[in-house]
Amino acid sequence: MAPEPLPVRCHVVTGKGGTGKTTVAAALALALAADGRHVLLVETEGRQGIAQLFDTPPLPYEERRVAVTRGGGEVKALAIDVEEALLEYLEMFYNLKRAGRALRKMGAIDFATTIAPGLRDVLLTGKIKEAVTRRRDGHRVYDAVVVDAPPTGRITRFLGVTAEVAGLTRSGPIKTQSDGVMAVLKSPQTAVHLVTLLEDMPVQETADAIAELTGAGLPVGSVIVNMATEPLLPEEQLERAAAARLTGADLAPALAAAHVHDGTAIADALAAQAVEHAQGWAAQDELRDEVAALDLPTVELPLLPGPIDVGALFELAGRLEEHLRTEVAA
Template sequence: MTDWPKVRLHVVTGKGGTGKSTVAAALALALATEGKNVLLCEVEGRQGIARMFDVDPLPFEERRLTTGLPAHGGKPGVVHALHVDPESALLEYLSLYYKLGRAGRALDKFGVIEFATTIAPGVRDVLLTGKVFEAVQRNSRNKGATQYDAVVLDAPPTGRIVQFLNVSNELAGLAKVGPIKSQSDTMMTLFRSPRTAVHLVTVLEEMPVQETHDGITELRAVDLPVGGVVVNLVRPQDLTPEQLTGTAPERIAADLEGAGVDPDPDLVASLVTEGREHAERRALETSQRTLVGELDVPTYELPRLPQGVDLGGLYELAALLRDQGMA
């Protein structure tokens, strides 16, 4: 059972350095089970998907990426990927809605497309989110396109997520009427509906947890649906509370002797310092975990993988997300 059975669009955001792109990729793999088609989108121009899955840089075109996480002995689904850039999104928009095929490409050669997407950031975000909206809610204009059971968006960081998704408000001073205004209003009906969830990624440190709290407050203030919080890069807790407090030099020296190691004073001092730093880190993580628990949203935890995140690691994280009910 999943905590989000009605959600079609999973938006993943988080403070820089928390691993939101990794979580988005793992979530896409977790969702692509039992024959489901999932689209993993990125909009920040970093080609992060290509690096994580070790494939060539993605064009503005939906590409089959890999199979999803198998479940219950059934056939796994498929993860597709899409790298969205505003210039290509505008050309597609002109082609689909205004039939400006060659004319649109001519505008691109003269730099009009780049000018249009640079001069008005609100329009840029409408184009980026508009392509994601089109992937979720396919219509007859895009004939033959793949129908997806879910779309996962690797979105901008938490500090910009409200501005990015609240496109109708961002366009208020630019377009009062017309097709772009109409499209942005239609997109907001999806973004504010139960079919969308904005998930936030954090780590157990003060600034990311505080930014997560602020992000939830800002999302709710504009009626954007808050999903869950993924606590990423969690360190193992192999030591008991008693072991954490047992960092007296005499005890460490005795333990070294018991293990047949010479209790050199420099070695003992180094181990005492390391033990105390580890205990302080654990105390900080415990306090931040308590704050995360007070956010009143579903929470999930992913470990720090000692070998780093490769494709095998992504599948491991995907399995953990599914086991915890996120997918």
């Protein structure tokens, strides 16, 4: 049996640099692909971060399977090459494939994307829209498309540049294509998810991006708090340490009972670490309140030990699956 259709089919993942948005995008693709779904994971920045996460060779400009999930689902990945996307665009709308190849030899494509930086984003969003709406034998090829998008600082511009291009012409293939892209990106089948850390700057950038996206009429999805840590102390001791009321003298008797050599110095060092940890946790908790005030669905992903590999991606995907089920039920 075919899986139930998803209410959101285009998931755009953004976040301040360093928040782990590529990792979250990959985990989200795995979560969406569970139970037999087919998902495309798209990379837009040319860093080959997806290939590194799934431990595969660098991705060419073609859709390749990178993972199989529960129930026979699969994740394919695509690293969009701007030059190839432009050639594809010229062939699709103007039947100029041969001319496009000649332009590439002349270096005209690099020249065009340099003097018109917005052209790059138009090609990227156009390819994303094509994947979201693609059909074969009357059925959608992908149940969902996940986009590892540019950072929050330019996400609104990235998603909205096609609308600007559409405003430059009243008719023709460019106008039609641009309108089609914006119809998908501004529809309920798209959601822009924001990845943040419980740190001042990422949380502030997240709030700013939400305001910009909302103002531009782009649909905001969830806030994903990445690399969240758990407190190492019980609540009562945590509050005491955060108030700097925990000292080495409080820990010294236990160390002495354990016959720890030079227990006083160790007790002082341990108390200092406990106070630092507790105060850091208190600061994170305040930022949790700020994230909650954004009034969006929120999920926390844990800080995992060691490097992120495929096993770690599936662990994060499990957390995101729970969140997705909650959102669908709501």
